[in-house]
Amino acid sequence: MEALLMLDQTKLNQIWIDESTYITIIPDAAYNLEVWENTSGRDHRMARMDYKYHRDTFAGFIYRLCPDINLLQIHKIQKQINPFFDLEV
Numbered sequence: 581m582e583a584l585l586m587l588d589q590t591k592l593n594q595i596w597i598d599e600s601t602y603i604t605i606i607p608d609a610a611y612n613l614e615v616w617e618n619t620s621g622r623d624h625r626m627a628r629m630d631y632k633y634h635r636d637t638f639a640g641f642i643y644r645l646c647p648d649i650n651l652l653q654i655h656k657i658q659k660q661i662n663p664f665f666d667l668e669v
Contacts, residue, residue: 605664
């Protein structure tokens with residue numbers, strides 16, 4: 581039951597990368613950023629990281645998961661993520 585509640589809460593903190601891949605933000609968790617992919621109507625977690633303390637490696641992290649993304653897109657995603665952690669936009 582707790583896992584279901586957590587999932588419902590994280591849906592409010594989704595940032596879409598493309599039509600099938602999105603990021604969920606869970607500010608109070610140890611791994612507070614998770615990358616999910618929806619294939620065949622099912623979600624599965626691709627990776628997770630502690631964004632608050634390792635945000636300087638975020639570009640490489642996302643690029644390895646989504647090699648078609650460019651740096652400008654990554655920058656725009658970070659601008660959406662930073663307010664969740666009270667970081668500079």
